[in-house]
Amino acid sequence: MSDYYLPETVLPWALAEPALEQPYWDAARENRLLAQRCGSCSTWQWGPEWICHHCLSSEMTWEEVPQRGRIYSWERVWHPVHPALVNATPYIVVLVEVEGAGGIRMLGNLLGDRGQPVEIGGEVRAVFEHHDDDPEKPFTLVQWEAVEPSASPA
Amino acid sequence: MSTSTFRGTTAIVGVGESAYYKHGRSPDSEFKMTLQAVLAACEDAGIDPKRIDGFTSYNMDRNDPSRMSAALGIPELRFANMFWGGGGGGAAAVANAAAAVISGIADCVVTYRGLNQGQFGRYGASANPKDAAYLVSYGVLSPAQTFAMRVTRFMHEHNIHRDALKAIALASNYHAQANPRAVMYGKPLTAETYDESRWIVEPFRLFDCCMENDCAAAVIVMAADKARDLKQRPAYILGAAQGSEYRNQARVHNAPLYGSSSFSTVGPRLFANAGIAPSEVQVAQSYENFTGGVLMSTIEHGFCKPEEANEFFTVENLTAPAGRLPLNTSGGNLAEAYVHGMGLIIEAVRQIRGTSTFQVPDVDVSFVGSGPMVSPVSNMLLGSENTL
16 A cells, blocks of 8 residues: 555556557656657657657657646546445546647646646646556656645635 | 438338346347347348348447357348447448448348347446556546546536536436336436436536446348338438547547547538538437537537537427427437447437337438547438438
């Protein structure tokens, strides 16, 4: 048990295509946030893909992006659809438009009070949640927290 | 406007269902229920089941057409076709059947869907392994969790209130009270019960979500000139479309048009193919995985402008016989049964025949949309003889 926002046990963490995705996850271990950028036409891209959706170049690079953004959409989950989540609800998921990266969005949880009001457009910053329980397979989730926490509802 | 060769060249000539059950309540297996639906559709059409020479379905339906052919003693299987994706495939599977008939590949094609969630597991409790590291790690597993943020974004952009979602849920349940097949028959839903129901994931309460059922349904597609000699009034296929807009499924929720039901191009394309205007549609069956998908789909098909939504989506406007756009007149996935949208296709046919349990008077043009918010989605317009 730990301070993780959600239990790890829903599905074991794994990458579908490590050769494509690994740089993002390696950087997160070091508290750095990366996204894909086309080496040919400079288009930003997220999630990771083998080619640039704009110019179709396969020269995709990884570039560091600001660890800040604004909430593009959100949801508060009340019904635990998996036994591992029974004691974890409610929880908040945010879709964050990352600052200065061509409008790409990253998805994570909004840390803090699980009942907090959430506003589209609200400013958030990244928090790196390191999962080190399995020394063979450590990983880091990028979470988010409000820059100006909303006042609790009266 | 040039219309496609689809227009009026084929028809749905028969419809059939198994009995509909809450998940886990069916005494029969999924395959047996699917056979029941196919046989019922043949009986309805008045054709010998051995006339069937093709099958189409969607979402990797487990009821393999080769076993179906063997079980039914089909003399020659000429077409077996599966459409990619999930519930967005219902109308597309019927369109694929029609395409086979029009091109001469087959003459009598059955589109079916068997879905016994008691036997094979509930959709709502399943974890989607697609992009798992980026989604499941953060608790985004189920369909409701996958789609809620699209709806919230859309409602934010257009300042649409949750009462619009409530009206969709109440209209569906209201229609189901006249439909003895409906799982919610005899279980009316009030505004108070809706308001007090628990959140599943904001903005969806319990009654914004489709049911999970054990059920099967089938329709039969044949050429229009043969349809006229059969038992039922034909429901002519006036047009069909499928697909989704630019980068609709860009990974990790990066679709450029995020607040969308995936119908922003597929909706207008349908009407162009059929040579019909949205204002000519008299009754609509719109797939409800969640009420928010119906809201966006209705707007993306041009039945209502986004800025009119708060006035348009009322129980009065959405109910038969006299509402502005009677919607999901059998109860649909929310209240009749979740046959993955096949029940909605059957209801669209019944409205053309004049045999719905909540009939809209003198229907000539009937709409059905399949699977909002997924990709590919699909849709179809059915018409009476008057539209040809």
